[in-house]
Amino acid sequence: MKLAFAITGLVFIGMYVGAEATLHDPKPDGKVHLKWSTDLNPVRQVQIEKFEQMYPNDVVTIDPSANGDNSKVIVQCATGVGPDIMDTEADAMRSMVDAGVLLDLTPTADKGGYSPNNTYASIKGDLMYKGKQYRFPCNVDASCIIYNKQIFDDHGVPYPQPNWTEDDFIKAANGILHNPSKSGKTLAAAYSPSWGVGYWHDQLLARGGSLFSPDKLSSRVNSQASVDGLQDYSDMMFKYKVIPTPADAAAKSSQGGWGTGGMNWFCAGQSAMLPIGRWFICQLGNYPEIKDHLGVVQIPRIGNRPSTVECDVRGAAINSKSPHWREALNFLQYLASPDYSKIVVDSGDAMPPNPKMATSGQALVDDLEPDPAFHAPFVAATVSGKTMDDDSPYIDAADVSRWENDYVGKVENKLMTPQQAMDALATQIDQQIRLNLERRPDLQKVYEQQTGKPYRSDWWKS
Amino acid sequence: MTKRTKIGERALSYGRLFVLALLGMMIALPFIWMVGASFKTLDQVQNVEIVAKHPTLQNYPIVLTMKPDPVTHKMLDLQYGRWYFNSIFIAVGTTFLQVLTSALAAFAFSRLKWKGRDTVFMLYLATMMIPGVVLMIPNFQAMVSLHFINTYHGLIIPAAFSAFGTFLLRQFMLSISPALDEAATIDGAGAWTIFWDVVLPLARPGIIALAIITFLGAYQSFFWPLIMLNDNRLFPMSVGMLNLNSSYGQETNYIMAATVMNVAPLILIFVVFQKFLVSGLQLGGVKG
Numbered sequence: 001m002k003l004a005f006a007i008t009g010l011v012f013i014g015m016y017v018g019a020e021a022t023l024h025d026p027k028p029d030g031k032v033h034l035k036w037s038t039d040l041n042p043v044r045q046v047q048i049e050k051f052e053q054m055y056p057n058d059v060v061t062i063d064p065s066a067n068g069d070n071s072k073v074i075v076q077c078a079t080g081v082g083p084d085i086m087d088t089e090a091d092a093m094r095s096m097v098d099a100g101v102l103l104d105l106t107p108t109a110d111k112g113g114y115s116p117n118n119t120y121a122s123i124k125g126d127l128m129y130k131g132k133q134y135r136f137p138c139n140v141d142a143s144c145i146i147y148n149k150q151i152f153d154d155h156g157v158p159y160p161q162p163n164w165t166e167d168d169f170i171k172a173a174n175g176i177l178h179n180p181s182k183s184g185k186t187l188a189a190a191y192s193p194s195w196g197v198g199y200w201h202d203q204l205l206a207r208g209g210s211l212f213s214p215d216k217l218s219s220r221v222n223s224q225a226s227v228d229g230l231q232d233y234s235d236m237m238f239k240y241k242v243i244p245t246p247a248d249a250a251a252k253s254s255q256g257g258w259g260t261g262g263m264n265w266f267c268a269g270q271s272a273m274l275p276i277g278r279w280f281i282c283q284l285g286n287y288p289e290i291k292d293h294l295g296v297v298q299i300p301r302i303g304n305r306p307s308t309v310e311c312d313v314r315g316a317a318i319n320s321k322s323p324h325w326r327e328a329l330n331f332l333q334y335l336a337s338p339d340y341s342k343i344v345v346d347s348g349d350a351m352p353p354n355p356k357m358a359t360s361g362q363a364l365v366d367d368l369e370p371d372p373a374f375h376a377p378f379v380a381a382t383v384s385g386k387t388m389d390d391d392s393p394y395i396d397a398a399d400v401s402r403w404e405n406d407y408v409g410k411v412e413n414k415l416m417t418p419q420q421a422m423d424a425l426a427t428q429i430d431q432q433i434r435l436n437l438e439r440r441p442d443l444q445k446v447y448e449q450q451t452g453k454p455y456r457s458d459w460w461k462s
Numbered sequence: 463m464t465k466r467t468k469i470g471e472r473a474l475s476y477g478r479l480f481v482l483a484l485l486g487m488m489i490a491l492p493f494i495w496m497v498g499a500s501f502k503t504l505d506q507v508q509n510v511e512i513v514a515k516h517p518t519l520q521n522y523p524i525v526l527t528m529k530p531d532p533v534t535h536k537m538l539d540l541q542y543g544r545w546y547f548n549s550i551f552i553a554v555g556t557t558f559l560q561v562l563t564s565a566l567a568a569f570a571f572s573r574l575k576w577k578g579r580d581t582v583f584m585l586y587l588a589t590m591m592i593p594g595v596v597l598m599i600p601n602f603q604a605m606v607s608l609h610f611i612n613t614y615h616g617l618i619i620p621a622a623f624s625a626f627g628t629f630l631l632r633q634f635m636l637s638i639s640p641a642l643d644e645a646a647t648i649d650g651a652g653a654w655t656i657f658w659d660v661v662l663p664l665a666r667p668g669i670i671a672l673a674i675i676t677f678l679g680a681y682q683s684f685f686w687p688l689i690m691l692n693d694n695r696l697f698p699m700s701v702g703m704l705n706l707n708s709s710y711g712q713e714t715n716y717i718m719a720a721t722v723m724n725v726a727p728l729i730l731i732f733v734v735f736q737k738f739l740v741s742g743l744q745l746g747g748v749k750g
Contacts, residue, residue: 001663008558015551019614023695035692040705042539063692064704072689079603081611083692267505285533286504 031056032327035063036316037073037083038138043347050343051334058327060085070096077101077319084322085331087314088135090126091390091397096317097129098393103318103325105133105332114332119353125387126313135315136332137353139344141277142311142381143202143299150293151187151272155179160273160297162377163307166232169300173242176272188270190242192262193249196233196408197401198310199275202299203229205386206308211400215450216392218460219429221404222422230418232302234411246412266290275299277312278378281348281368296377311385314350351382358382393446394433403428434460500718507714521719538705542720544695545702548614549681550727552698555618556680561673564627565665569657571628572635573643583632590625602689616690617698621680627672634668635661670738678728699724 038044040062048060063083065072070092076082077096088096096102109115114136116124123140127133145160152159157175160168173190181187204210209225212218220226236243249265266274267287274280284291298307316335318328334340341352348368352358361376369375390397407421416424437443437459444455453459499507500521502514509515523529527537570576571583601620610616638661646656662669684700691697703720706713 001666001669002658005558005562005662008554012551012555012558015547015554016614019547019551040539042534042536045539061692064688064694064701071685075599075602075689078599079606081606 029059031059032324034058034060034085034324034328034331035083036060036331037063037065037086038316039087040064041349043343043349046347047340047343050339051331054334054337054339055327055330058330060331077321080321082319082321084319084324084328085316086319087138088317090313090315090387091401093134093315093317094129094391094393094397097132097134101320102134103320103322105136105318105329108329109133109136112329112333112336114329114336118336120311120351120355120382120385122383122385123311123313123387125389125391126311127315129391130393135313135317136335137313137315138335139279139314139350140311140353140382141279141313141350142378142385143198143275143277143309144296144377144381145273145275145299146266146280147273147295147297148266148269148271148290148293149295150290151176151269154181154183154185155272156182159295160300162297164297164300166300166302170236170240170242173273174240177242185269187272188265189244189248190272191236191244192265192271192274193244193246194262194275196246196412197404199233199243200226200230200404200408201388202309203232203302205310205388206299206302206305208305210389212389212392216394217433217447219426219433221429222419222426227419227422230408230411230422233408234418237412238414246409277350278364278375279348279350281366281374284348284368294374296374298377298381306384307381309381309385311382311387313387351378355383392433394436394443395429399432400429430460496718497722499715500722502715504713504715507718521715522723525716525720525723538716540702540705540720541694541697542699542702542723545697545699546724548696549698549700549724552614552617552683552687553677553681555614556621557673557676559618559622560624560627560676561669563623564631564672565662565669566657567628568631568635568665569661572632573640573656573661574653586625587629590629598685598689605690610690612691612693612696614696617683617687620686621676621683624676627676630672631665631668634665638664667738670735674731674735674738677731681728 036048044062048062051060052058063072065087070088073082073086073088073096077099082101088102093102105112105114110117116127116133119127119137120140122142123137127135127137147160149159152172155176156179157172160172164172176187176190204226207225207229209223209229210220213220233243237245262271262274263276263280263283265271267283267290269290299309301307316332318325318332322328335353338354338357341354341357344350344352345357345364346366348366351364358364358379360379361372361374364375364379365372390400392400403425407416407425410416411418411421437447437455438457447453447455447459456462494512498512498514501517501519502509502521503516503518506514506516520529520532524531524538525540526542527540530537567586571579571586605611605616605620608616610619642660642664643656646660651659681698682700683698687698687701688704691701694702699720703717703724706717706720
């Protein structure tokens, strides 16, 4: 035992000496070293190299975060050693602003060229909180439908046309499901299974609906636009039977052996249409069988309304406690530059933040997908898209998101009608807002500032 | 015993074996799937079959950066060898220090008599009741104050002390007869000699059990290294593998190949020392 202890101790000391000896700290270079908290993505190095060329006095190193998880940044910022630049989602941005972590970009944005006017108007809401700007996009995502031309040809169905409607979509999907296949190949579905809440959000936005009232004090999920949107999703599953239900998707995945998830179905040639963003082309190299047979069209229009989808933004924000916040603002200038957007275009990483670099399908052509017609619908979808108004200060967006999943799931499983589900969701959100206001004096102050009225426990009756 | 009873007992025995085999399969299935997926291409990974229809060995040399990625035609930006070394180094260091400090503390709590000993021990144990997440920010703040961020010692030193390890070894040491201490004292041994030459060798099963548990925990540790490090030369495997899961896409086939290589030392250690682990935990559970 003593020998084992001694040997382990010696091994540890040896490894320690070896480990430290092989680490060479870079010599002081007189440059400002910025930390960027983002995911470790192969294209990040290219992006950083370009930034360092443009701003030779600044050096950026990546502080890796688990993809989509902000825990690391939260712990670091709470102790004052957070990164200088950090990628955030919209709901995380709001929490961080409330915690005093993020720098208000409004005073410098216009002069620096990274104001909301320097990117798509459709995503302005996701860059702002309480009337101030806190981030600028690294990229933007808006979904279209990618379709497999081989499957359409196989079933003798004409390709979807620009400006197609929901009726056209149902007709095309039925054609694929019911027209005999020339090749004899059977499909699992016409349309790949998609995320129910995402489908409902798109429908809600397309109908001009919203999640909250303008004062953010009550829910609007039981409005006609919202219920109709969810009814539409339900009809596609149960009435027209052109979208697989989650239960169908799970059953067919396990029987067919091509895995779960809409992208897997589509890439395995088991479905003809896939709702997805432009970032899909990053994956194309893995699927050579379908790569040269793809077309893209916007999400179908509803009635006479234009096609509208929810836009997602991965944005960069600045740590307000960073000693290098001025230099970090250079990074936002870089994100707004054509040089950065060119890298996003070439790497196929969704849509570039600078709209001047995405004016047409031709402008987005890259080595991954040389056909301008492939890219053009994504330009239109991003321009006409909207962001969801899920920024009520009176309720945690994560709670709302969880309940949305629950109630849409109840419709998907036929446990509730769309009207019942949306009524129940609205009631739950409204009750939570009242409860939060009753318990939290800070929210009562926000209420008083916003409404100009003193807070009363029965405020919601007035 | 009648023939019918014998048949009944045998049936019961087979039934038990069947249930155990079923449970064993359930536990082993994710591991088997992981190994299977490490021999698949990305487009085959989601398929349900365990063994790929067209197995490939290419994921391993690609992860070891001996071969370029067939899609991008570039080497992956991984430092697999360095991360492997870091994982083992951090686990060895943590294990060595934690076992040493726990053994010393356990000796003080079990063999030495001093005023307030049991009260201090209860307070020591009470620290185990505080969830780790609650301590995350204060611990991190302490690391910031000590300038331990982005260093190896920031990963090793906080893990070098353990209330659980102290508790486990104290239970062992309480089971060793006090007569041995008295005999050694009569022969002129001091506290250190009694600890080093008498108690420590007899607590061997407990020490090995603690060493295995600590090594496995330190080797698999993810969140603490993630928040402590931003220099990829210092990453352990668990953090380094984040490279394969980004907003650009999840390269499951590579993740599985890297994971198979990552868990291999753990399996080896467990297989070699499992006898000590089981007996150590059993002894710790009943004596005291």
